[in-house]
Amino acid sequence: MESFLQQVINGLQLGLVYALIALGYTMVYGIVRLINFAHGDVFMIGAFVGYLGFAHWGLPWPIAIVVSMAVCALLGVTIEFVAYRPLRYAPKIAALISAIGVSFFLEYFCSLKFMFGPNYQVVTRPFDVVTWNLGGISITNIQVMIMVTVVLMLLMLQYLVHRTKVGAAMRTVSWDHDTARLMGVNVDRIISMTFAIGSALAAVGGVLYAIAYPQIYPFMGIMPGLKAFTAAVLGGIGLIPGALLGALIMGQVETMTAAYISSQLRDAIAFSILILVLLVRPSGLLGRTEPEKV
């Protein structure tokens, strides 16, 4: 029982990091209906900038996170401006291919020797790991830090989306671009802001990931990106609570499979569950099925 609870805690750690990435996917999808394939690579760059920040530039780690958020927000806005905006009213698949191109570009560009280089880098943590023992379950300070940071981010996001003018504009744009424009919403600016916020969240996820699983390399974003996107779909894409729910489930499934079945089958079981959920609830767990329009 105690080891099971231990796995729940470990799964929570993974799930919360996935949640930060999934939020960016789901916000962008909600607003421009695009699978932003480059998002996993923004997460990777976030991890690298954060790592460089606290390990090489001597910044305290909270400042490193903020720097990483700023860099990734800027990157996200640039990507949207260069690669997606010209294709906004093109067939959806064109923007998707462009996203794949950006993803490859970021991966290969960061693998160049004058950037981060193609190899794994071991992250030296900015603080020592402290383990507390609570009735047989061990909790590390990293896990506490992840939980606090993610909850903080979620509260801020929830406030932003539901209590501010920008949030109202974002929700309007997610319904209909043209109507939003008629209501005086600057659609381009709102879309840029969505990319900035989503990318900043991915940056936080990246830094936390680098501290929790201290090995980073330029292709590290592919699998977490895919899984976070899957989590967003699992919960119901376009919905912020859905992304959180899906990510938490994904984290648990992965950790439990690795602990009790086989760590090699981890991905297969996670994706089997996704397919089964989609078959029963085609719009995800929290999503509502919209009637087909003629």
Next chain:
Amino acid sequence: MTGKRMQILLALAGVIVFYVLVKAAAFAGLLNPYWQRVLDQSLIVTIGAMGLSIIYGFTGLFSIGHAAFVGLGAYCAGLISKTWWEGGVWSFLIAIVAGALFAGLLSYLIGMPVLRLRSDYLGIATLGFGIIVKVALDNANKLIPDLGGATGMTGVPQVANFDWIFVFVLLAIVLCRNFVHSTYGRACTSIREDEVAAEAAGVNTAKYRLVAFVFGCTLAGLAGGLYAHRYPFLHPTNFDFLASIDYLIIVVLGGLGSLTGTLVTAIGWVFLLEGLRFVLGEQFLDFRGVIYALILIITILVRRQGIFGGKEFGPFAPGRMEGGVAGAAAGNHKSLR
């Protein structure tokens, strides 16, 4: 002689000239084994891409797991040849056909439940299936040691030469061309254009979605079987998510709903990737991925409808007898989704 028959004769002449040129170049030493391999690979990729072109380009079923079916075909055909190799043409053909049918069968089994999903959700489900297949191949040696698992599979007799691959490419092209211009193909195109309208017009959409999916995946399996008999080392990463993305890129860049586009882009894409290695040289080889990505982004920004934009040329174009309406539908649709 009608224009149509003329076109077919011209195409046939083109095919023969291409074959003779390749053979002559190989004989004269202009085409070294390295580029012969690249050419063979491009033709094998063409077969697989034609399959995805039917599935996504013509029927509009978003699939990001196509390479998984190539892999299933490759491992199935490879295992048969490795275990029961008798030598000779029949042994090879049986393995190839079995690989194609195996991929087709699995696509039927997965397609039955999954094809109910729409657009992006279908894409994610097929992506998930692709990852499941990859994991299964990685661990396959625990069940059948001959499959090699994560260390890769070797020992498949290398009998698929250029001649065989060429024959199968032609077969795939003719099959796809005739499929697209048949009742089936038009039903599929109508599903892509507007599923509700197609249903209202009496098209059994569920059936044709499955038909297109199984047909396309069978071609993927065929490509896989050839691959297994041409390249001595099979590895699950050859058929992973990134390989599926490659097929998707080829079909979209070629232009959805254009077999001409798929054919040209598949061959061009493989040669571009190898050509970059050649042009950049040792010193700048690291930049290959960056340039590849930039070419991809710029191409799609400039030609958002794909290079051929849904247009067909030569023998791929619909015949006169089919009338203007069908021709317009197959050649000129602007509303690609």
